[in-house]
Amino acid sequence: MTLTSPPQNPIVSPVPQAEPSRDCPLCPRLVAFRHACRAEHPDWWNGPVSAFGDPAARIVLVGLAPGKHGANRTGRPFTGDYAGDLLFATLAKFGLARGTYEARVDDGVELVDCAIINSVKCLPPQNKPLPAEIHSCRQFLRAGLDAMPRARVFVALGQIAHQSAVKVLGGKLPKARFGHLAEHRMPDGRRLIDSYHCSRYNQNTGRLTAEMFEAVFARAVALRDEGA
Numbered sequence: 001m002t003l004t005s006p007p008q009n010p011i012v013s014p015v016p017q018a019e020p021s022r023d024c025p026l027c028p029r030l031v032a033f034r035h036a037c038r039a040e041h042p043d044w045w046n047g048p049v050s051a052f053g054d055p056a057a058r059i060v061l062v063g064l065a066p067g068k069h070g071a072n073r074t075g076r077p078f079t080g081d082y083a084g085d086l087l088f089a090t091l092a093k094f095g096l097a098r099g100t101y102e103a104r105v106d107d108g109v110e111l112v113d114c115a116i117i118n119s120v121k122c123l124p125p126q127n128k129p130l131p132a133e134i135h136s137c138r139q140f141l142r143a144g145l146d147a148m149p150r151a152r153v154f155v156a157l158g159q160i161a162h163q164s165a166v167k168v169l170g171g172k173l174p175k176a177r178f179g180h181l182a183e184h185r186m187p188d189g190r191r192l193i194d195s196y197h198c199s200r201y202n203q204n205t206g207r208l209t210a211e212m213f214e215a216v217f218a219r220a221v222a223l224r225d226e227g228a
Contacts, residue, residue: 009022009045009047009050009075010045010074010075010076010105010106011050011052011075011076011105012050013050013051013052014051014052014053014054014055014057014115014147014148015051015055015117015143015144015147015148016050017143017147018051018140018143018144018146018147019048019050019051019121019140019144020048020121020140021048022047022048023047024048024121024122026136026137027122027132027133027136027137029124029125029130029133030122030123030124030129030133033122033123033124033125034046034047034122034123037068037072037123041073044072044073044074045071045072045073045074045075046072046073046123047075047122048121048122048140049066049071049072049075049076049077049118049121049122050075050121051077051115051116051117051118051144052076052077052111052115052116052117053111053114053115053116054110054111054112054113054114054115055115055147055148056113056148056150057111057113057114057115057148057150057151058113058114058150058151058152058153058224059096059113059114059115059151059153059154059155059220059221059224060114060115060116060117060145060148060151060153060154060155061087061114061115061116061117061154061155061157062117062118062119062141062154062155062156062157062161062162062164062165063077063078063116063117063118063119063157063158063161063197064118064119064120064127064129064157064158064160064161064197065118065119065120065121065122065123065124065127065129066118066121066122066123067080067081067083067123067127068123068127069081070083070084071118071123072123074103074104074105075105076105077116077117077118078116078198079103079104079105080103080104081103081200082199082200082203083197083198083199083200084101084103085101085103086198086203086210086213087198088101088109089101089210090210090213090214090217091111091114091217093214093217094214094217094218094220094221095112095113095221096111096112096113096114096217096221097109097110097111097112097114098110098112113224115148115151117141117144117145118141118161119134119137119138119141119160119161119164119165120133120134120137120160121137121140122137129160134160134163134164138164138167138168141164141165141168142168145168145169151190152189152190152191152223152224152227152228153190153191153193153220153223153224153228154169154190154191154192154193155192155193155194155195155216155217155220156178156192156193156194156195157195157196157197157198158195158196158197158199159178161197162176162178162192162194163178165192166184166186166192169186169188169190169192170186170187170188171184171186171187171192176192178194179194180194180195180196180208180212180216181193181194181195181212181215181216181219182194183219189228190228191223191228193216193219193220193223194216195208195212195213195216196208196212196213198213
């Protein structure tokens, strides 16, 4: 019998003190799905996906959760699936990423003054985390954002990310309503900008176009440069 060693974390988190363990036990349904994925694909990452980017970032993207064939496989947010193509191209266009994105963790891409952190660290079945799972994982989102004190501008990718970000940043729901390009000032002055998620579905249906996505980052960069 050949034993397969678990993969090593392929990236260095900008907030290592805020990351769960690779075998985080908090959400039983996600743990069971993780074990099933490890049995099916032992060479994949199959664990909580760490934040990625610049520890001194002033712009932070809050995502939903890893995709099965993307971050859950590769171990880097938005890497290896359709959503990452648009995301990394847009970040590069606005000077928030350097290097050539090739959908691999060893492609050399680096984020500049920017970081990505998910609302839910582990892969959920059908890409749909339960409310209890979102709540359980919020402690890691809060710890991660607390560990990036220079961050003043946040981009929420999708409604679940919006809700978690508002709660962590001290805002109030439903006063801060989600909407593409909606902008919210948090009690301490930090800004949150909403975007439709850059998922394959949203792109293929035309709900999110490249131009719409670029408008979000144009505004984020403008707010950063204004010292928001």
